Structure formats: structure tokens, C-alpha cells
Amino acid sequence: MKVLVIGAGNMGFTYAEGMASCPLLSKHKLRIYDTDPKKIETLSQDDRFEVYHNLEDCLPKSDVVFVAVKPYHSEALFEQMKPMLNKEQVIVSLMAGVTIDTIQQKLNAKKVIRTMPNLPAQVGKGVTSYTESEDVSKVELILVRNLLDTTGTSIHVDTETFIDASTGISGSGPAYVFYFMQSMLEAALKMGFSDYDSKVLVSNTFEGAIELFNQSNISPERWINKVASKGGTTQAAIDSMEDNNIKELIQEAAYAAFDRAVELGKDK
Numbered sequence: 023m024k025v026l027v028i029g030a031g032n033m034g035f036t037y038a039e040g041m042a043s044c045p046l047l048s049k050h051k052l053r054i055y056d057t058d059p060k061k062i063e064t065l066s067q068d069d070r071f072e073v074y075h076n077l078e079d080c081l082p083k084s085d086v087v088f089v090a091v092k093p094y095h096s097e098a099l100f101e102q103m104k105p106m107l108n109k110e111q112v113i114v115s116l117m118a119g120v121t122i123d124t125i126q127q128k129l130n131a132k133k134v135i136r137t138m139p140n141l142p143a144q145v146g147k148g149v150t151s152y153t154e155s156e157d158v159s160k161v162e163l164i165l166v167r168n169l170l171d172t173t174g175t176s177i178h179v180d181t182e183t184f185i186d187a188s189t190g191i192s193g194s195g196p197a198y199v200f201y202f203m204q205s206m207l208e209a210a211l212k213m214g215f216s217d218y219d220s221k222v223l224v225s226n227t228f229e230g231a232i233e234l235f236n237q238s239n240i241s242p243e244r245w246i247n248k249v250a251s252k253g254g255t256t257q258a259a260i261d262s263m264e265d266n267n268i269k270e271l272i273q274e275a276a277y278a279a280f281d282r283a284v285e286l287g288k289d290k
């Protein structure tokens with residue numbers, strides 16, 4: 023099986039790295055195509071990949087094609103791809119907001135899998151949601167799932183609305199966590215800790231809390247109760263967050279990303 027990744031940026035390259043070690047690709051090296059000459063030059067020195075700077079040389083003979091360019095680059099790319107495709111190829115999109123219908127129409131393609139990955143895929147801890155057009159067979163879907171899972175874990179969803187919704191939760195979600203981390207780091211610095219100590223305090227607090235959550239069946243709400251003593255310090259912090267409606271504001275932010283994903287789909 024020949025797999026091509028178009029766009030070797032944050033997501034495309036991460037997927038390429040994950041898939042390169044997949045046993046399904048033992049016969050053929052993973053193919054990468056990008057328009058950035060500097061990227062092509064660097065990637066060409068990596069013998070895990072077959073690197074291309076002409077679409078004609080790689081697209082027609084690829085069985086599965088991952089599209090990982092920015093949504094606003096998709097229009098021009100699709101125009102270029104269309105005459106080189108055949109109906110048996112499976113197109114896997116990693117792009118936010120671009121709908122299956124748009125991809126099918128612009129590419130005259132039948133088999134399309136739309137996914138929403140996230141950046142922790144870079145360390146094998148990604149989560150990808152995916153859904154497919156009618157023409158994708160069960161075997162093709164399992165095969166692509168195996169490829170997606172090389173970067174972490176995946177969930178199948180029945181409709182594209184859940185792809186847009188997972189954009190608001192997991193796709194954009196790492197940025198919300200980093201936002202929270204950055205806020206805590208800045209608070210630690212203000213309190214007088216050094217850069218190094220602030221980082222140690224904050225990163226271990228996040229890591230430890232996640233580990234507790236993952237190793238238990240307890241909701242975050244109940245974990246909060248385990249940290250907070252009545253009338254104590256944590257309660258003072260949680261009360262401050264509740265007074266400022268932080269929970270509602272975070273939910274609003276997640277919905278803003280969800281809505282933007284839907285909107286991106288309508289822009290096309």
C-alpha cells in the first residue's frame with residue numbers, strides 16, 4: 023500500500039512520522055509532498071520517507087492520500103489534484119472545517135475520510151475523531167484507523183457535526199490547556215519563583231493531576247473536592263473562578279471553536 027501525505031507541517035509531518043513505523047507500510051516508504059523547498063530539502067535527508075516536489079510524480083499511484091494543508095490552501099490544491107485522481111483512492115482530510123461534500127465535489131472523489139486530529143500526536147498521545155463517506159469500505163476504514171492510531175488513539179463518529187464538535191474539544195483543546203498553563207506560569211513568576219521553578223511547579227501539577235484522573239474512575243469535580251478543604255486555600259481559588267464564571271467562559275470558548283469549524287465549512 024502506498025500512502026502519501028500532502029503538507030508536511032505540524033500535523034502532516036506528525037502523521038508521517040507516526041505512520042512511517044506502521045507495519046502496513048513495510049513494502050513502500052511513506053510518501054511526502056510539500057510545496058516548501060526548504061522542507062523538501064530537510065525531509066529528503068530522512069530515509070524514512072520518499073519526498074516529492076511534484077504532485078504528478080506521487081499522487082496518481084498512491085492508494086491513500088492524507089491532506090494536511092491549511093483550509094485556505096485547499097482550494098488551489100484540490101484544483102491541482104483533481105485531474106490526477108482515480109475513484110479508488112481514499113482521501114483522508116486532516117483539515118478543520120472542510121466538509122466531505124466539498125472534498126468530493128472539488129476532487130470528483132468518492133472515498134473520503136474526514137478526521138480531526140490534535141497536536142499531542144507528536145508524542146504518540148493524540149486523539150483523532152473520524153467519519154467517512156458512503157463509498158469507503160469497512161476494510162478501508164479499518165486500514166485508515168490503523169494508520170491514525172500510530173499517533174495515539176481514535177474515535178469513530180457518525181456525523182460530521184461531531185467532527186466540528188471535536189474540533190472545539192480535542193482539536194483546539196491543547197491550546198486551552200496551554201493557555202491555562204501559561205496563566206499559572208505567569209502567576210508563579212509574579213509570586214517570585216524563578217523561570218525554572220515555575221516550570222517545574224506548573225508542569226508537574228498538570229502531569230500529576232492528569233495521572234490521578236486517568237488512574238481512577240473519579241470525575242474532575244470529585245477530585246476537586248479531594249484537594250479542597252472546607253474554608254481552605256483551594257476553596258478560595260475555586261470560589262474566585264466560580265465568581266468569575268470561568269467554567270462558562272471555557273465552554274463558550276469551546277463552542278466558539280466548534281462554530282468556527284462549521285463556518286469554515288460554509289466558506290467553501
Ligand SMILES: NC(=O)C1=CN([C@@H]2O[C@H](COP(=O)(O)OP(=O)(O)OC[C@H]3O[C@@H](n4cnc5c(N)ncnc54)[C@H](O)[C@@H]3O)[C@@H](O)[C@H]2O)C=CC1
Binds near residue numbers: 056090099116194
Ligand atoms: N496544528 C494543529 O494543532 C492542528 C491542525 N489541524 C489541521 O491540519 C492542517 C494543517 O495544519 P498545520 O499542520 O498546523 O499547518 P502547517 O502550516 O504547519 O503545515 C501546512 C503545510 O502545508 C504545506 N502546503 C501549503 N500549501 C500546499 C500545497 N498546495 N501542496 C502541498 N503542501 C502545501 C506548507 O508548506 C506546510 O508545510 C490544517 O488544515 C488544520 O486545520 C487539525 C487539528 C490540529
Ligand SMILES: O=C(O)[C@@H]1CCC=N1
Binds near residue numbers: 118189193194
Ligand atoms: O486552529 C485551527 O484551525 C486548527 C484546527 C484545530 C487545531 N488547529
